[in-house]
Amino acid sequence: xxxxxxxxxxxxxxxxxxxxxxxxxxxxxxxxxxxxxxxxxxxxxxxxxxxxxxxxxxxxxxxxxxxxxxxxxxxxxxxxxxxxxxxxxxxxxxxxxxxx
Numbered sequence: 001x002x003x004x005x006x007x008x009x010x011x012x013x014x015x016x017x018x019x020x021x022x023x024x025x026x027x028x029x030x031x032x033x034x035x036x037x038x039x040x041x042x043x044x045x046x047x048x049x050x051x052x053x054x055x056x057x058x059x060x061x062x063x064x065x066x067x068x069x070x071x072x073x074x075x076x077x078x079x080x081x082x083x084x085x086x087x088x089x090x091x092x093x094x095x096x097x098x099x100x
Contacts, residue, residue, distance in 0.1 A: 004075065005052075006052060006056060006066055006075075007075060008039065008040050008041060008046065009042070009075075010066055010075055010076065010077050011039055011040050011052070011055055011056075011059070012040045013076070013077045014059040014064040014066070014077045015040075017064060017077060017078075017079055018062050018063075018064065018079075020062075022036045022037060022040070025055065025058060028058040028061075028062075029057070029058035030054065031051055031055065035047050038051075039051055039052055063079045063080040063082065064077055064079060064080075065077065065078050065079070065080055
């Protein structure tokens, strides 16, 4: 569990890993675009703790994992592994029983 506050660079990196625009993240987090921009900006004028929590949940639901600083390294992010992709059925496996 991540205990330290998430820094703006982690939010930007998590969004980048998913290939989301700030507008797309705003929609997923149910927040206005200016709030996303404030949360991702370094400096004193940041977003509220509730807004950052909503952004965090939106990113985590898509597989972002927030990492604490450890071993002399700074905080970071990575993507959760979802396992091998489902390749579905091969043509010779199709029957009327499994036809959707």
